[in-house]
Amino acid sequence: MVNKNKNIAEDMYRWATDIFPICRSLSGSGVRDTLNYIKKLLPDLVIHEVVSGSKAFDWVVPDEWEITDAYISDEAGTVLVDFKQNNLHVVGYSEPVDIWMEKEELDKHLHSIPEQPEAIPYVTTYYKRDWGFCLTHKQRKALTSGKYHVVIKSNLKSGVLNYGELILKGKEDKEVLLSTYICHPSMANNEVSGPVVTTALVQLLQSLEERRYTYRIVFVPETIGSIIYLSKHSKEMREKTIAGFVVTCVGDDNNYSFLPSRKGDSLSDRIAQHVLNVEKIKYTHYSFLDRGSDERQYCSPLIDLPICSIMRSKYGTYPEYHTSLDDLSFISSSGLMGAYQVISSCLKALESNYYYKVTLPCEPQLGKRGLYPMLSTRNSGNEVSTMMDFLAYADGNIDLIDIANTIGSSYSICAEIASNLEKHGLLEKHTRQLNYIFRK
Amino acid sequence: MVNKNKNIAEDMYRWATDIFPICRSLSGSGVRDTLNYIKKLLPDLVIHEVVSGSKAFDWVVPDEWEITDAYISDEAGTVLVDFKQNNLHVVGYSEPVDIWMEKEELDKHLHSIPEQPEAIPYVTTYYKRDWGFCLTHKQRKALTSGKYHVVIKSNLKSGVLNYGELILKGKEDKEVLLSTYICHPSMANNEVSGPVVTTALVQLLQSLEERRYTYRIVFVPETIGSIIYLSKHSKEMREKTIAGFVVTCVGDDNNYSFLPSRKGDSLSDRIAQHVLNVEKIKYTHYSFLDRGSDERQYCSPLIDLPICSIMRSKYGTYPEYHTSLDDLSFISSSGLMGAYQVISSCLKALESNYYYKVTLPCEPQLGKRGLYPMLSTRNSGNEVSTMMDFLAYADGNIDLIDIANTIGSSYSICAEIASNLEKHGLLEKHTRQLNYIFRK
């Protein structure tokens, strides 16, 4: 088990290393290369494409962006800023340019962060035709007066936008959503951690002998991708989805973070908090007002899905966020593994979360079933108290998670107890809440 | 605006000064003189009369009380206590008397406050035939043994009880109630502040270009007046009233006070607390158990209207209350203005408090509508986050006030945002909560 986990942790970090250098954006070959990489790990992944100009609710699928090279060189021909060294150097969706300009003019197209002089910021211009370069503030300050040659070899033309989708059928029609994004260039926590942890989670789900729920897993460009996906599937998702997680920022070792769904009391929220609490994980509980990823779409009023997020260091809260400092050294195999373990515990908790109802009035006689110590002494009660507590609350109207919370136990212990009691005929399992009326 | 407010503040204090000297009681010329003064400011005010002996629920309209003079003089003919100097000197509803009596006998009819030797207390005997004088404890202690001539030139006879009523029609049939009282003699915070602030609020409501709600404003003698009014109008008021305020003790500069409705969670309560909080007003939150004015009738079980109060120093809580020390020096134009501003904010909040529902699934594309900065940088999100937060909660099931509370904003900012988004077709406005079912 420890070895298996070590393998998973190392696999995830290796996959992260592999896809880190790819220059992703909303669309284009970067997204496709990333999806194709994942498809090698998850052969059932279906890669979809939507043509530029297609409508999705209030949005229009943008043109496809391709970039092959970009640089700024001085009059001596020295390349000062080079896309090939770091794909963050070019503002995402920059239009092509090949021009000589004075430093003063060029400066209007430059982005840097004075307080982080070593960091290249990440900037995009998806919905307005423009171009620009991002560079460290150190690089920027070194630019002297004079003329500069500015070249962006990019291409904005009608094409497609891609996303990946994988449906794992379960015994029940009800679904759990996992959503992650694949649209940022070379950044680690706030990009590659999401798809690699999601990939590992899918492998786990595929390995289950028995799968209760159906899992819908999507790898989408953030915002436009989830909007496109919802524009095609929201009706069935609204009918079927009982829980779900946006998987993002799951790579570093510094923190754990919880971002609730809009309403904050969904099954996803209850499961996530139960797992974080019983695993004694110290975490920051954010408000839905702090949201920033695709829960913005999944939880929007007319969609209203029960989606929350468990993260390591949340986007927007760490200085490396949206800069070149969010690189492979910011994440680690143990950071990825920590997130993987919490989210996989949530999935296990979901799978085991039935409504249980006792089959007999009053307490059962555990002794004759070998479930109770025969000799009653002052302390013998403690041994079976969790089992008795479970039975005391199993009225078919609160689920396993809420019983566990009420009796101060964990989903895993309760699942084991419930399974044992069910085998002895003392419990019956229901997928939905009952409002039974008992008549002897 | 500042000048306009200065004028309102000064107007209110001048009106207070004008009506302060009038000797009001439950009925009689004092009430009529006060109503006639207000009618000059609010020509649409209708002055009603109810004849003595009329029934109103459990009550009977008392005889009309008139008083022209009253004094206590000693054997030398020196007037020691004189109604003409302060109308609090006579117990309200005293029957006529003209008699010489020993000091010991007279003393049974005297009221003073040992702990406040300079204050004349305010005492009434509405429902039991009796008479008495109120005087400072200093005056009382100066009375020596001997005979005194006691004269009260009053008159208790069948007549009428008056109250004022003003209905301002709005676009909606639903009503907001403002109720204030006009039955105390010369006291300032606990009497004249109420009618003058209410008068200014009516002038504000009349000046609105568009008025959503219908406003029912009543100037009544406390208790018996509101009971009479409810005995005539409770059926329609119960059908129409969505909110309301008793306007009393709104003149001093010392405090702000909030007295909730009986149930404490009505729209009035939510609005009042929202306004007090977003305007960062330090206030004392009283319990409905501390009630003492006409909310006792409006919130009574079989009436059950959603009426609360925002006050400055609440009745019963300041030493000057119900004494001659609650005079024009106890209130001020700024004190009146503070209350006027909070209550008028509540009315504005009420007018803008719709249920909003987004028109589109997922987030709208704000950029193409000029509602979003085009270039996405690390911090650009902040500028529009309140707008996005508003959209995230606008599901037609929580009102503007609750959205504002949820997203940490104010009714006025949210009203502006909602109006803007509505213009762009991104929100629809509803007067009632929805429980929509979205089907794509």
Place this chain on the structure above:
Amino acid sequence: MVNKNKNIAEDMYRWATDIFPICRSLSGSGVRDTLNYIKKLLPDLVIHEVVSGSKAFDWVVPDEWEITDAYISDEAGTVLVDFKQNNLHVVGYSEPVDIWMEKEELDKHLHSIPEQPEAIPYVTTYYKRDWGFCLTHKQRKALTSGKYHVVIKSNLKSGVLNYGELILKGKEDKEVLLSTYICHPSMANNEVSGPVVTTALVQLLQSLEERRYTYRIVFVPETIGSIIYLSKHSKEMREKTIAGFVVTCVGDDNNYSFLPSRKGDSLSDRIAQHVLNVEKIKYTHYSFLDRGSDERQYCSPLIDLPICSIMRSKYGTYPEYHTSLDDLSFISSSGLMGAYQVISSCLKALESNYYYKVTLPCEPQLGKRGLYPMLSTRNSGNEVSTMMDFLAYADGNIDLIDIANTIGSSYSICAEIASNLEKHGLLEKHTRQLNYIFRK
């Protein structure tokens, strides 16, 4: 009254002293002797019997156990452990034995408590054929190597299990349950206190001129007894029971304890907490997870009765629990009386707990009914404020207890007020919550 209470307190302690020495167990003559003693005090008590082998839900009525003698003696014939000295010396339900054995072999059948060397522990083996002796650790340590003569003159054979039942009819069909147990040998707080306080409560209920509710009082062997009783009566009990208390551990002077029902918000729970609070009793509020007596059956999911417990020192929380140290010196007449008074207050509160609804809109005119001081001065309001507060909340939808809690008063003051107001025609009494619609 004080004398009467003194008598009750002394009666209870005397009864406790009388039944303390009886060797009770689940079944047998000890239970019958105890029930017969109580029947002398409560002639209406019906003593039922259920034959061994009868089924009750998941349980089977065990064989009847009789014991006449038991001892351990050494080779010199000295009796070292003697049942006649303390009936805790024999493990409950021990099978007969008459054998010589080595100390090492005997030791496997001995029970003592090293940390309490002076205490004989209480041990039973109801559902597994076995035998054993309990002794102080001091006694145990004094046993030297050698042979011992072990004798238990007991008898396990088909017989009956007994319990007592008493129904006190009230005006209403709705029932209140009092349940106590009679199955422990010589222990005081955790045995005899329960039946004696229950007996005194029944005498109180019998003495009431008018009884609103029907009372169902049961004296049962713990667990198996309540299960048997429920197997016969749960249908009607589920239909009729509105409240109830398990009466146990009600004899010492050290503490008060409250153990809620499973759901924690039943009428029993509200009443119990109201009484404990208004009588300013310091108590420990336990969780239902700390349960341990027959509420385990009464509150089990398919039974689901609203039963809680008010105790002195709760079972399992004091060192003397389930040992010979829980003897007559551990309880006292004042300890019993304290519990008696709190529980009898609960019963009085239950009897007076109607839903009241005012008969008139607005406040009534109390003055004309002699309910209000005629002269209104600054402070006269205080005298009638509790009455006015009661009227302000009496809308037919919250009960007397909740009104008392809301207005900061007690059930007894509110019951007096309500009775007075009802006499004056100002309130009407309902046994159930209303959801009236007022139309004038």
